[in-house]
Amino acid sequence: xxxxxxxxxxxxxLPLENVDTDQIIPARFLKATxxxxxxxxxxxxxxxNADGSPKADFVLNNPRxxxxxxxxxxxxxxxxSREHAAWAxxxxxxxxxxxxxxxxxxxxxxxxxxxxxxQVSDEVLARLxxxxxxxxxxxxxxxxxxxxxxxxxxxxxxxxxxxxxxKECLINGYDDIDFLVNQKPAIEAFEKQRAWTx
Amino acid sequence: MPNTLFDKIWDAxxxxxxxxxxxxxxxRHLIHExxxxxxxxxxxxxxxxxxxxxxxxxxxxxxxPTLHQDRPIQEPLSRLQVEKLTENCQKxxxxxxxxxxxxxxxxxIIGPELGLTQPxxxxxxxxxxxxxxxxxxxxxxxxxxxxxxxxxxxQCLLLNRPQRMRISVEGDLRPGVTAKDLILYVIxxxxxxxxxxxFVEYAGSAVRALSMEGRMTVCNMSIEMGAxxxxxxxxxTTLAYVEGRPFAPKGEAWNDAVAYWQTLHSDDDxxxxxxxxxxxxxxxxxITYGTNPGMGIPLxxxxxxxxxxxEAESFDKSLKxxxxxxxxxxxxxxxxxxxxxxxxxxxxxxxxxxxxxxxGKQKADHVEAIIVPGSKQVEQQAIAEGIDKIFAxxxxxxxxxxxxxxxxxxxxxxxxxxxxxxxxxxxxxxxxGPGSRTLLASPLVAAITAVQGRIVDxxxxxx
Numbered sequence: 049x050x051x052x053x054x055x056x057x058x059x060x061x062l063p064l065e066n067v068d069t070d071q072i073i074p075a076r077f078l079k080a081t082x083x084x085x086x087x088x089x090x091x092x093x094x095x096x097n098a099d100g101s102p103k104a105d106f107v108l109n110n111p112r113x114x115x116x117x118x119x120x121x122x123x124x125x126x127x128x129s130r131e132h133a134a135w136a137x138x139x140x141x142x143x144x145x146x147x148x149x150x151x152x153x154x155x156x157x158x159x160x161x162x163x164x165x166x167q168v169s170d171e172v173l174a175r176l177x178x179x180x181x182x183x184x185x186x187x188x189x190x191x192x193x194x195x196x197x198x199x200x201x202x203x204x205x206x207x208x209x210x211x212x213x214x215k216e217c218l219i220n221g222y223d224d225i226d227f228l229v230n231q232k233p234a235i236e237a238f239e240k241q242r243a244w245t246x
Numbered sequence: 247m248p249n250t251l252f253d254k255i256w257d258a259x260x261x262x263x264x265x266x267x268x269x270x271x272x273x274r275h276l277i278h279e280x281x282x283x284x285x286x287x288x289x290x291x292x293x294x295x296x297x298x299x300x301x302x303x304x305x306x307x308x309x310x311p312t313l314h315q316d317r318p319i320q321e322p323l324s325r326l327q328v329e330k331l332t333e334n335c336q337k338x339x340x341x342x343x344x345x346x347x348x349x350x351x352x353x354x355i356i357g358p359e360l361g362l363t364q365p366x367x368x369x370x371x372x373x374x375x376x377x378x379x380x381x382x383x384x385x386x387x388x389x390x391x392x393x394x395x396x397x398x399x400x401q402c403l404l405l406n407r408p409q410r411m412r413i414s415v416e417g418d419l420r421p422g423v424t425a426k427d428l429i430l431y432v433i434x435x436x437x438x439x440x441x442x443x444x445f446v447e448y449a450g451s452a453v454r455a456l457s458m459e460g461r462m463t464v465c466n467m468s469i470e471m472g473a474x475x476x477x478x479x480x481x482x483t484t485l486a487y488v489e490g491r492p493f494a495p496k497g498e499a500w501n502d503a504v505a506y507w508q509t510l511h512s513d514d515d516x517x518x519x520x521x522x523x524x525x526x527x528x529x530x531x532x533i534t535y536g537t538n539p540g541m542g543i544p545l546x547x548x549x550x551x552x553x554x555x556x557e558a559e560s561f562d563k564s565l566k567x568x569x570x571x572x573x574x575x576x577x578x579x580x581x582x583x584x585x586x587x588x589x590x591x592x593x594x595x596x597x598x599x600x601x602x603x604x605x606g607k608q609k610a611d612h613v614e615a616i617i618v619p620g621s622k623q624v625e626q627q628a629i630a631e632g633i634d635k636i637f638a639x640x641x642x643x644x645x646x647x648x649x650x651x652x653x654x655x656x657x658x659x660x661x662x663x664x665x666x667x668x669x670x671x672x673x674x675x676x677x678x679g680p681g682s683r684t685l686l687a688s689p690l691v692a693a694i695t696a697v698q699g700r701i702v703d704x705x706x707x708x709x
Contacts, residue, residue: 063559064559064560064563065556065557065560066438066439066538066540066560068538068672068674070653070672070674070675070676070677071674071675071676074676074680075653075654075655075677076654076655078280078308078655079280079309079323079324079326079327079655080323081283081284081287081326081327081330082283082284082287083284083287093675093676093680098662098680098681121556121560122439122556123438123439123442123472126438126439126472126538127374127469127672127674128373128374128653129281129372129373129374129376129388129389129390130280130281130390131281131284131372131390131391131392132391134390149439149442150442151439151442151472152408152442152443152472152474153374153388153389153390153469153474156389156390156393157390157391157392160390160392160393161392170556174556211266211267211406212265212266213264213265213266213267213404223392224392224393224396224403224404225288225292225294225392225395225396225399225400227404228269228396228399228400228402228403228404229294229399229400231261231262231269231400231402232297232400234261234262234269235261235269235271235297235400235401235402238261238271239271242258242271
């Protein structure tokens, strides 16, 4: 996993609520057996017509918008547990997603992928979406060590919550496997004393 | 100290706690072909052994064909994924119920029917509908592929304890109202993100009165309101279901198990961070009109006319996709497909419900009606009971087991623009194939819709 420290970039607005993982990456693209290449099919059915041509009205096809942060509506990532959704966003160049609510499994998958799920209030989200649509060059600065999202044009900085351990993992590029493997003596001891062995 | 059912099980599985996170021991790990290959690669890349391969069980379900399962899979990528699973299971010594195996089936159908799913245990799988197993009073939840690798390497996960929610449904369900209607109703009340951050316990007399199959349907869809999982305290119904199944405890171990399982219930004065109570009498046979499972209404109801401004864009996009209007009634809408299957409703009880209604009747000519059993065992049982002949006579096609048109990773797709009444769990855009339009409903509603060829008030058609 790549290290995540700070991010100075612009945002791509997707002002829809309940964006589910079947939209982020449709099931028919889950057949790959490696982690690579999922970005090509990110939002495939919103992004392209049946003949593969781009849909002009979808934000990822709009040259006005670029940047490494997807700014999405409430309840982002609901539905399937497919980690491929986080892989697809990361593979397409996104390093953070801002929303006012993330589905639990998606949040975990994103953190395990090195993609920061950054939760803000409904009010801040609405302001961000409106501001980016007006000014696609609006600069956003995410600083993970201080857990802040700065919008310099507004002269405002918002703090966000993240689990302390997961923050360390992202900053250092660690994942849970090494940690858990190192717990083996405790796990084996636990197995010996647990009540249910049937 | 009073405790909830969820906390009793969770606490019993904590290996240690660090900085607010728990190292949680996992008793059973179920895997399938879609979310495991990259996890096996991760393990191989780090040169790690599997910590407890005997606690992993594999099946092939998501993209297996439902016709000619005795022949090689035609679709190259589907075939490759199933082959990868087979190779990995052989390499690491994991029990695999693959194609052709008499125990093959949808991962969440075979766990319970084999007695692998038991009260008081923790179960994970790289699939969000792992919540199904909570029907037995287990803590069961879906995980991502990185976590699949973590469980392979350590039999544990590092987790935050979710908050606790209790949803009670009291009283008797009306005729024609089933477990599926109960959960579609609850999700329509709470919304598709209404239980995000919570683990849900279902309680109340209407829940207690459900069969194990019905309870599985309810817990299965917990994820559709954002819950991490759902569970129901084990009782006599649970014990009667588990006893005698291949992996159920036997003899003295059974008695020990039952003694332990009887302690698994929320204490009377246990507190929950959120509580909701609904009346069973308020629940009518349900159907969804939109593109998330929270967009459900009674069959005789109307699509909402008004929604909050922040939701308007998503709401209208959804209605446009479905070809419906605000305020409209769905009664009389012609249906093209009926799909009876999925981990939500492809158990023997579901097939019996459909058969009981369609016996001596015919599906409407313009409807294609597909029934995909949840497992080989369900298929065999249906044949043994003569249900297959009832389906054939009524024009329904009984296929071979798998996830099928629930998520259309195999050949079973609904064409763009077509309407499908499905007993599955998701009506997301394109879920059953690009452009497909899914209306979620119970097996009984699906059966009646197939015969009538259009959406009707089923209470007028009950046998």
